[in-house]
Amino acid sequence: MKNIIIGQYIPGSGFLYKLDPRTKIISVIVLMVAVFLLKSIVQLSIAMGLAILILIAGKISIIRIFRGLKPIFVLLIFTFVFQIFFNKEGALWVDETMTIGFVSITSMVLWTIIWRMLAKFKKFKMILFILYIGGLYLIMKYITYGTIFTTWQFLVYEKGVEMSFFVVIRLLIIITLSTVLTLTTKPTDLTQGIEKLMRPLKVIGISSEDFALIISISLRYIPTILDEANKIMLAQASRGADFAEGKLKDKIKQIISLLVPMFIIAFKRSEDLADAMESRNFVPGRERTRIHDLKLGRLDLLTGLATVLLLAGSILVRIYL
Amino acid sequence: MGIQFKQVNFSYTGMQKGYYEAIKDISLSIESKNEFITLVGQTGSGKSTLAQHMNALVFPTSGTLEIFGKKVTSKRDRHIKYNDIRQKVGLVFQFPEYQLFEETVEKDIMFGPLNFHKTEEEAKVLAKKALQMVGLNDNYLNRNPFNLSGGEKKRVSIAGILALDPEVLVLDEPTSGLDPKGKRQLMDLFKSIQEETGKSIIVITHDMDLVYEYAKRVLVLDKGNLVFDGSPEVLFRMNDLSKFHLDYPQTIRVLKGINERFNLSIDIYQKTVHDATAAIKRGLNS
Numbered sequence: 001m002k003n004i005i006i007g008q009y010i011p012g013s014g015f016l017y018k019l020d021p022r023t024k025i026i027s028v029i030v031l032m033v034a035v036f037l038l039k040s041i042v043q044l045s046i047a048m049g050l051a052i053l054i055l056i057a058g059k060i061s062i063i064r065i066f067r068g069l070k071p072i073f074v075l076l077i078f079t080f081v082f083q084i085f086f087n088k089e090g091a092l093w094v095d096e097t098m099t100i101g102f103v104s105i106t107s108m109v110l111w112t113i114i115w116r117m118l119a120k121f122k123k124f125k126m127i128l129f130i131l132y133i134g135g136l137y138l139i140m141k142y143i144t145y146g147t148i149f150t151t152w153q154f155l156v157y158e159k160g161v162e163m164s165f166f167v168v169i170r171l172l173i174i175i176t177l178s179t180v181l182t183l184t185t186k187p188t189d190l191t192q193g194i195e196k197l198m199r200p201l202k203v204i205g206i207s208s209e210d211f212a213l214i215i216s217i218s219l220r221y222i223p224t225i226l227d228e229a230n231k232i233m234l235a236q237a238s239r240g241a242d243f244a245e246g247k248l249k250d251k252i253k254q255i256i257s258l259l260v261p262m263f264i265i266a267f268k269r270s271e272d273l274a275d276a277m278e279s280r281n282f283v284p285g286r287e288r289t290r291i292h293d294l295k296l297g298r299l300d301l302l303t304g305l306a307t308v309l310l311l312a313g314s315i316l317v318r319i320y321l
Numbered sequence: 322m323g324i325q326f327k328q329v330n331f332s333y334t335g336m337q338k339g340y341y342e343a344i345k346d347i348s349l350s351i352e353s354k355n356e357f358i359t360l361v362g363q364t365g366s367g368k369s370t371l372a373q374h375m376n377a378l379v380f381p382t383s384g385t386l387e388i389f390g391k392k393v394t395s396k397r398d399r400h401i402k403y404n405d406i407r408q409k410v411g412l413v414f415q416f417p418e419y420q421l422f423e424e425t426v427e428k429d430i431m432f433g434p435l436n437f438h439k440t441e442e443e444a445k446v447l448a449k450k451a452l453q454m455v456g457l458n459d460n461y462l463n464r465n466p467f468n469l470s471g472g473e474k475k476r477v478s479i480a481g482i483l484a485l486d487p488e489v490l491v492l493d494e495p496t497s498g499l500d501p502k503g504k505r506q507l508m509d510l511f512k513s514i515q516e517e518t519g520k521s522i523i524v525i526t527h528d529m530d531l532v533y534e535y536a537k538r539v540l541v542l543d544k545g546n547l548v549f550d551g552s553p554e555v556l557f558r559m560n561d562l563s564k565f566h567l568d569y570p571q572t573i574r575v576l577k578g579i580n581e582r583f584n585l586s587i588d589i590y591q592k593t594v595h596d597a598t599a600a601i602k603r604g605l606n607s
Binding site: 232235236237239242253261 | 373376378379397403404407408411412413414416418419420421422423432433436437467481482485
């Protein structure tokens with residue numbers, strides 16, 4: 001839980017922190033569009049380089065972002081594998097006959113057990129995983145003795161490899177950009193930015209203030225609710241409902257014992273919050289003033305210009321290359 | 322047997338500041354029978370964290386903890402069923418809202434025993450008994466726990482733990498948010514449970530009057546360190562309690578004031594109002 005940094009603000013001092021949230025939101029959206037306009041791996045690699053440059057310029061530790069990406073690795077690996085297996089365009093690169101037989105299944109099971117036993121060396125988790133996948137491949141390719149149940153063709157096409165890298169790099173860029181936005185912008189600033197940007201929607205009857213209020217209240221209460229959930233889990237664990245032990249049948253009851261108090265506490269908290277807001281003279285729909293009003297500065301102008309240039313660049317690349 | 326802490330440390334890890342040491346180098350031993358301990362200390366001194374160690378809800382960052390013969394260290398041991406520890410050491414949380422969830426009081430109290438593989442009938446009997454122990458009659462069995470008053474909720478949540486029939490009972494600020502009469506009733510209740518069943522009871526509280534009147538042994542935590550372990554008589558005879566961020570009980574303060582104001586020499590160490598008035602009478606007569 002503690003390593004998830006997507007959507008979390010970490011105080012710092014780089015130039016990204018000084019930018020107006022509106023500039024950041026629009027720039028991130030525009031840059032994402034620009035990334036989607038790119039067509040080849042080379043172009044994307046350049047874009048990735050630029051993204052890393054932004055991180056360096058903003059004094060954000062790359063390792064930190066990388067660590068925060070951990071929960072998304074599964075998604076990235078899945079996308080990668082999916083593309084390799086199912087994209088059948090371009091020249092054929094690899095064509096192997098894979099065997100699934102009694103002996104190979106046994107060795108695969110053994111290999112899995114060895115891998116899981118080694119899994120306690122957490123430092124080499126990634127290397128072990130790659131070794132494991134490689135091992136599975138070798139087993140299926142070379143162990144052809146004994147009873148053979150079936151065989152299948154392992155086909156890899158040029159486009160498949162290219163697309164898999166392409167999609168993964170694109171995802172990485174997009175995640176990095178949005179992480180930079182939330183990492184360097186206070187939730188309150190972010191909602192204020194969104195509110196200001198959505199102002200024009202008033203014409204079609206959407207109140208941007210209400211919307212911003214909803215977002216900021218939910219963001220504010222995520223840690224509180226998590227904290228409460230943790231306490232409830234401990235309280236129920238003390239009555240013998242340990243969420244780490246127990247059978248599936250017991251688990252259902254345990255989840256109910258967590259959810260009911262959660263709902264009750266959440267409702268009670270929202271009532272309290274409503275009272276607290278009212279006692280501080282909050283009137284829904286009434287105009288509110290701010291302590292810190294957003295102001296666009298020179299830095300915002302420069303960032304905006306750079307963003308527009310990047311977008312123009314990618315449009316040109318799209319048309320002429 | 323009982324609970325033994327050996328140089329137990331616990332730190333919370335956070336995003337920005339690294340970590341925060343909640344309890345430091347705690348070594349102490351709690352018997353499984355006949356203890357009546359109060360655990361006191363300033364807010365944030367680590368009382369609740371210490372209490373949560375006692376039934377293995379949290380694991381020490383370093384050091385070892387032995388609870389009824391089971392070793393608890395920083396790593397979860399797959400051979401130990403931590404759930405069983407919780408049947409031996411029952412922990413009641415400060416806010417009953419964290420644990421009540423069923424539609425009737427009876428079902429809610431039965432939740433614990435059922436988790437420890439009691440049959441439906443056994444659990445019903447235990448629920449009834451536990452409810453009587455906390456001083457609520459059978460009419461409450463079919464009531465909705467969410468429609469009860471704060472004090473009643475608290476009693477029901479205590480009954481929910483008592484129904485497990487634990488050997489050691491740990492209560493995290495059971496008296497907070499109650500009126501003075503309710504506080505005393507609850508403390509009397511713990512005292513009678515302790516005397517009747519011989520279970521060890523550990524109560525976290527901020528109320529020095531209750532500590533002085535009820536406790537046989539006091540543990541004082543200050544910024545995560547165990548700074549005092551002994552009887553309340555010894556603790557309140559110490560000269561400077563403010564170094565522990567504690568105060569003296571009302572009886573001692575009032576009697577001390579009377580002594581100074583009227584130049585008397587009444588024995589100021591009286592535990593109850595009754596004893597204090599008797600001492601004043603004696604002081605005036607002599």
